[in-house]
Amino acid sequence: MAVVGVLALQGSFNEHIAVLRRLGVKGVEIRKPEQLLTINPLIIPGGESTTMAKLAQYFNLFPALREFVQMGKPVWGTCAGLIFLADKATGQKTGGQELVGGLDCTVHRNFFGSQIQSFETELAVPELVSKEGGPETFRGVFIRAPAILDVGPEVQVLADYPVPSDKKLSSDSSVEDKKENADEKSKVIVAVRQGNILATAFHPELTADTRWHSYFLKMGNVTGEEASSSVVPAEVSTNNKLQSQNDLPIFQ
Numbered sequence: 001m002a003v004v005g006v007l008a009l010q011g012s013f014n015e016h017i018a019v020l021r022r023l024g025v026k027g028v029e030i031r032k033p034e035q036l037l038t039i040n041p042l043i044i045p046g047g048e049s050t051t052m053a054k055l056a057q058y059f060n061l062f063p064a065l066r067e068f069v070q071m072g073k074p075v076w077g078t079c080a081g082l083i084f085l086a087d088k089a090t091g092q093k094t095g096g097q098e099l100v101g102g103l104d105c106t107v108h109r110n111f112f113g114s115q116i117q118s119f120e121t122e123l124a125v126p127e128l129v130s131k132e133g134g135p136e137t138f139r140g141v142f143i144r145a146p147a148i149l150d151v152g153p154e155v156q157v158l159a160d161y162p163v164p165s166d167k168k169l170s171s172d173s174s175v176e177d178k179k180e181n182a183d184e185k186s187k188v189i190v191a192v193r194q195g196n197i198l199a200t201a202f203h204p205e206l207t208a209d210t211r212w213h214s215y216f217l218k219m220g221n222v223t224g225e226e227a228s229s230s231v232v233p234a235e236v237s238t239n240n241k242l243q244s245q246n247d248l249p250i251f252q
């Protein structure tokens with residue numbers, strides 16, 4: 001069975017492993033630097049990036065993670081995982097936090113605000129649809145989500161999200177650097193690819209739509225045992241209300 005590593009320090013690693021299983025791929029929990037030598041594609045899940053960074057420091061994972069990315073092995077960061085991969089992060093806690101880097105962008109750690117400002121929305125995902133087919137949109141689950149404020153020339157934008165003009169950032173005033181808020185932006189970037197790096201600000205592992213996972217597996221030339229690009233049934237994809245009822249079988 002094909003194997004994908006999932007960084008399993010904290011956060012939604014079990015949910016990623018469950019999606020991989022549905023695609024006929026084995027997700028291996030990664031907690032030690034030496035495991036990164038033998039694994040090829042790697043998912044860095046969502047969770048809480050400062051906590052995850054502390055654990056990664058404790059287990060001495062940063063050098064091995066950086067080497068993994070620099071070697072050109074496929075890596076996908078979702079939410080906190082995106083923050084890990086960014087070259088620059090704003091809105092950090094006092095003292096900052098260690099990043100893996102490699103992705104030429106600036107990410108705002110809690111762009112959309114605090115936990116209670118989490119939301120779901122249908123995102124236009126033309127590149128994903130062109131590779132994986134299926135519905136024109138993907139349901140983005142944003143949980144105290146980051147957003148990408150700017151990207152370098154090598155970065156391909158795969159999805160963005162309009163910021164309502166009345167949406168002033170009001171996230172955790174105690175920990176945010178207000179000067180660095182992207183106050184005047186009308187759109188922020190929420191999914192990107194830069195060569196071997198894929199990053200999403202939302203949580204595809206919390207939906208039943210497996211297209212981002214399939215897309216990433218193709219980046220790593222991983223073929224599942226029952227490879228199928230999407231598990232979203234046709235009748236569900238055309239009905240958002242029904243889709244939201246059917247979209248959260250997190251552990252299967």
Ligand SMILES: NC(=O)CC[C@H](N)C(=O)O
Nearest residue numbers: 046047048049079080109
């Ligand atoms: N759902 C998530 O991964 C949230 C990430 C969070 N904003 C952080 O800083 O870690």
